Amino acid sequence: MTVNLVVVSHSEKIADGAVELAVQMAPDVLILPAGGTDDGRIGTSLERVMAALEQAADANSDGTVILTDLGSAVMTAESALEFLADPSSVLLADAPLVEGLVAAAVAAQAGADSAGVKEAAEAVYRPPAAPQHAHQHRPPEAAGDFELINQAGMHARPAAKISGGLSGMDAEVTVNGADAASMTELMMLGAGKGTVLHVEASGPDAVKAVEYLRGLIGTSFGEP
Amino acid sequence: MGLDVNWALRWLALSADAMAEHREELIELDRPIGDSDHGENMDRGFKAVMVKLAEAPPETAGAALKLTAMTLMSKVGGAAGPLYGTAFLRAATALGDTADVDAATLAAAFQAARDGIVARGKAESGDKTMVDAWTPAVDAAAAAAGDSDVRKVLLAAAEAAEAGAVSTDPMLARKGRASYLGERSIGHRDPGAVSSALILRAAVGAAE
Known part of the structure; x- marks a missing residue:
C-alpha cells in the first residue's frame, strides 16, 4: 500500500518526463502525469487532473499527493479539489516539481503516509536543518x-x-x-x-x- | 420578474460573441504584460462552452453556469481557466436550482464569484488583476439590489467593472505573469479585468 502521486504541469512533456524520472526510483508507486491541455497545448486541464485523481483514488485509498509547476497549475489542482467527493484524501505539495516529485516518490516507495510524502517533497528546498x-x-x-x-x-x-x-x-x-x-x-x-x-x-x-x-x-x- | 435559464444561456452566448469580437484586443493588452494568449484562450474557452451547452442543454441558470465552469477550467489553459471556472462555479452554487433569480440572489452570486476568484488567485484589490473589475462590480450590484430590479443590478455591475478595468492602468502588477515586470507593468490595462467587464456587460445585454 503506497500513496499515489499526480503531476500537474503546463507541459505534457514535462509531466511525462518527471514521472519517467521518478518511477526509476520508486517502481512500486503509482505516479500519474496530468500535463498540458486536453488538445495537447501548453496549459493545464481540469479534466486531465480530475481523470488522474480519479484513477489514483480507484487504485487504492492511501491518499494522493499532487505536485505542480507554475501558478495556474496550482489553481487548476485546487479547482479539482473543489469537485472531488473526498478532497481530504488529496494533499497539494508546495515544492519544486522535479526535485519535489523525486523526494515524494522515494518517501511513498518507503511507505510514508500522505502527510509524510507531502513533507518529503516540501523539505527539498528548505535550508538543511541546523547541523546535528x-x-x-x-x-x-x-x-x-x-x-x-x-x-x-x-x-x-x-x-x-x-x-x-x-x-x-x-x-x-x-x-x-x-x-x-x-x-x-x-x-x-x-x-x-x-x-x-x-x-x-x-x-x-x-x-x-x-x-x-x-x-x-x-x-x-x-x-x- | 427575475432571470431564468434563458437569460443565462443568452449571457453565455453574448459572452462568447464578446470574446470572439475582442479577441485581438485582449491579445494586444496581454502582449506587453503577459504572454499574449488571453484573447485566444478566452475565445477558445467560450466556444467550447457553446458546444457543451448545445450538447446537453441545462435546465437552470445554475446548471448552465456550472457547465461553463467545468468547460472553462478544462479548455482555457492559462490562469484565466481556473479563475473564471471558479467564479462561475461559485456563482452556480449561489444560484442553486433557482428557476427565477431575483436581485438579491443575483448580487449574492456575483459576490460568490468574486470571492472564488480571490480565494483561487489570492489577489487583492489594487494588484492589477480581474479582482479590480469584480470588486467594484460586486459592491455596485449589492447597492443596486435594494430596488429589486435585476436589470439595475446587472447594469450597475457592468458599469462598475468597466470603470474598474480602466482603473488598472496606473497600477503596479503584484500578481500573475505581469508582476514579473514590476514598474514596467504601469500604464497597461489588465486584460483579465477587461474580459471580466466584457462578460458582465454581456449579462446586461442578455436581460434586454
Whole structure:
C-alpha cells in the first residue's frame, strides 16, 4: 500500500518526463502525469487532473499527493479539489516539481503516509536543518566508515536508496554530518567515487541502520 | 420578474460573441504584460462552452453556469481557466436550482464569484488583476439590489467593472505573469479585468 502521486504541469512533456524520472526510483508507486491541455497545448486541464485523481483514488485509498509547476497549475489542482467527493484524501505539495516529485516518490516507495510524502517533497528546498547538534552531545550508538566505490558516487539514486531504506528504521543517522533521512542533504555532500563516508547512528535501530548502509555502499548500490 | 435559464444561456452566448469580437484586443493588452494568449484562450474557452451547452442543454441558470465552469477550467489553459471556472462555479452554487433569480440572489452570486476568484488567485484589490473589475462590480450590484430590479443590478455591475478595468492602468502588477515586470507593468490595462467587464456587460445585454 503506497500513496499515489499526480503531476500537474503546463507541459505534457514535462509531466511525462518527471514521472519517467521518478518511477526509476520508486517502481512500486503509482505516479500519474496530468500535463498540458486536453488538445495537447501548453496549459493545464481540469479534466486531465480530475481523470488522474480519479484513477489514483480507484487504485487504492492511501491518499494522493499532487505536485505542480507554475501558478495556474496550482489553481487548476485546487479547482479539482473543489469537485472531488473526498478532497481530504488529496494533499497539494508546495515544492519544486522535479526535485519535489523525486523526494515524494522515494518517501511513498518507503511507505510514508500522505502527510509524510507531502513533507518529503516540501523539505527539498528548505535550508538543511541546523547541523546535528543533538548528535554532538551524545556519542553515536553505532558507526562505520565506508568508501564509495560506484562510478557516479552519491547521486540521486544512491541517495534515494539510503534515505528510503532508513525511513523504515527507528534511528537517527548522519553521513559525513548530513541527515541521512534527507535525500537532498545526501546529494549536497557532493561525494564522488573514493570518498569515505563516515556514518553515525543512534536510536533503537542504530546498528541495523549502519549495517544497512554498509551493505548498500559496499555493493556499490547495485550499480557500476 | 427575475432571470431564468434563458437569460443565462443568452449571457453565455453574448459572452462568447464578446470574446470572439475582442479577441485581438485582449491579445494586444496581454502582449506587453503577459504572454499574449488571453484573447485566444478566452475565445477558445467560450466556444467550447457553446458546444457543451448545445450538447446537453441545462435546465437552470445554475446548471448552465456550472457547465461553463467545468468547460472553462478544462479548455482555457492559462490562469484565466481556473479563475473564471471558479467564479462561475461559485456563482452556480449561489444560484442553486433557482428557476427565477431575483436581485438579491443575483448580487449574492456575483459576490460568490468574486470571492472564488480571490480565494483561487489570492489577489487583492489594487494588484492589477480581474479582482479590480469584480470588486467594484460586486459592491455596485449589492447597492443596486435594494430596488429589486435585476436589470439595475446587472447594469450597475457592468458599469462598475468597466470603470474598474480602466482603473488598472496606473497600477503596479503584484500578481500573475505581469508582476514579473514590476514598474514596467504601469500604464497597461489588465486584460483579465477587461474580459471580466466584457462578460458582465454581456449579462446586461442578455436581460434586454
